Amino acid sequence: MSRECDLRVYLVTDPRLCAARGILETVQQAVAGGSRLIQLREKQTSTREFVELSRAVMAALRGTGAKCIINDRVDVALACKADGVHVGQSDMHPSDARALLGSNAILGLSVETLEQAREAEAFDVDYYGVSPVFSTPTKLDTAPPWGLGGLRNLRASTSRPLVAIGGVTAANAAELIQAGADGVAVVSAICSASDPRLATKQLLGAVEDWGRRPQTPA
Numbered sequence: 001m002s003r004e005c006d007l008r009v010y011l012v013t014d015p016r017l018c019a020a021r022g023i024l025e026t027v028q029q030a031v032a033g034g035s036r037l038i039q040l041r042e043k044q045t046s047t048r049e050f051v052e053l054s055r056a057v058m059a060a061l062r063g064t065g066a067k068c069i070i071n072d073r074v075d076v077a078l079a080c081k082a083d084g085v086h087v088g089q090s091d092m093h094p095s096d097a098r099a100l101l102g103s104n105a106i107l108g109l110s111v112e113t114l115e116q117a118r119e120a121e122a123f124d125v126d127y128y129g130v131s132p133v134f135s136t137p138t139k140l141d142t143a144p145p146w147g148l149g150g151l152r153n154l155r156a157s158t159s160r161p162l163v164a165i166g167g168v169t170a171a172n173a174a175e176l177i178q179a180g181a182d183g184v185a186v187v188s189a190i191c192s193a194s195d196p197r198l199a200t201k202q203l204l205g206a207v208e209d210w211g212r213r214p215q216t217p218a
């Protein structure tokens with residue numbers, strides 16, 4: 001198991017928004033569209049169902065090169081041998097999560113302020129979720145949004161990989177990469193799309209497009 005992760009288009013699932021199609025099908029379509037990192041985010045599901053879902057997703061991802069991250073729950077990740085865990089500021093402390101998961105697991109941490117990011121430099125985590133970059137109806141209990149200026153300041157303060165989350169669409173993904181994000185994490189832009197494969201492809205196109213543009217000297 002390696003800690004390398006492709007953050008370019010990171011799907012975070014939502015059982016309500018995926019209800020019509022199912023989480024497994026949504027994940028498979030997103031992977032077909034080019035996503036290589038999937039986070040299973042289940043806030044209401046029983047522990048047993050969460051483990052079963054995670055095992056099914058892990059099996060579906062086998063051989064695709066995509067990795068599976070579990071939101072919040074180190075126990076679920078250990079039970080299904082997931083690739084990693086994402087924790088936020090009120091979840092298990094990243095140092096405790098790292099101790100339980102071991103040195104080969106991917107560990108992501110949400111950062112909501114520059115001070116949290118500064119503190120997190122001492123933790124053995126693989127990326128920061130810039131949370132939220134814009135306001136979003138998908139998650140209401142968030143800190144104030146970073147905005148593009150906040151993301152630029154964060155980029156200037158750390159060399160850690162950054163993934164922007166909250167209100168991200170194919171229309172604003174390129175400006176987030178321009179502002180310093182290494183990738184975008186999305187819920188509704190893929191889960192609520194009529195064609196999740198196409199939606200993922202468009203997000204990936206927007207992220208990659210920035211990298212192909214000629215860079216103007218500062």
Ligand SMILES: Cc1ncc(COP(=O)(O)OP(=O)(O)O)c(N)n1
Nearest residue numbers: 072086087088089110129131165185
């Ligand atoms: C990639 C990514 N970034 C941020 C979050 C938010 O995590 P958290 O602040 O713990 O909130 P919940 O998702 O647990 O409600 C995330 N999940 N993923």
Ligand SMILES: Cc1ncsc1CCOP(=O)(O)O
Nearest residue numbers: 136138139166167186187188
């Ligand atoms: C899980 C999470 N963490 C910060 S914002 C958010 C929800 C993002 O949802 P959407 O991509 O639909 O705006």
Ligand SMILES: [Mg+2]
Nearest residue numbers: 072087088091
């Ligand atoms: Mg959390």
